[in-house]
Amino acid sequence: ALEKEYSKNEILELYVNTIYFGNGYYCIKDASEGYFGKAPEDMDDYESTLLAGVPNAPSKYAPTVNPALAAKRQEQVLERLVECGLFTDQGISGTGCGVKAGWSDLPHCIYNPLII
Numbered sequence: 001a002l003e004k005e006y007s008k009n010e011i012l013e014l015y016v017n018t019i020y021f022g023n024g025y026y027c028i029k030d031a032s033e034g035y036f037g038k039a040p041e042d043m044d045d046y047e048s049t050l051l052a053g054v055p056n057a058p059s060k061y062a063p064t065v066n067p068a069l070a071a072k073r074q075e076q077v078l079e080r081l082v083e084c085g086l087f088t089d090q091g092i093s094g095t096g097c098g099v100k101a102g103w104s105d106l107p108h109c110i111y112n113p114l115i116i
Contacts, residue, residue: 019055022062035063053077 021031032040053073054061063070081087
């Protein structure tokens with residue numbers, strides 16, 4: 001089994017480097033560069049939690065497809081992180097979640113109005 005050969009972190013790394021994030025992006029690196037114009041390690045909490053919700057249903061949750069639905073999914077990701085003790089309520093307020101009006105309002109991302 002996979003668990004006998006690899007650590008949990010190695011399995012997670014394999015997973016995020018093969019899953020689909022929408023818009024033709026098949027790994028976290030491509031998705032972070034495509035959506036935000038930066039490497040995964042340079043993403044902030046807002047970008048990371050937004051991206052974390054996409055693989056569940058990329059055709060629905062990709063921020064370029066449905067910004068409002070992507071934001072709702074991001075809220076679910078944040079709630080789960082708080083439940084698991086990986087994020088605090090204070091940390092959520094620092095992400096800017098709920099403040100952004102829509103995908104085109106994010107100044108730090110690559111925005112293509114033809115996609116939306």
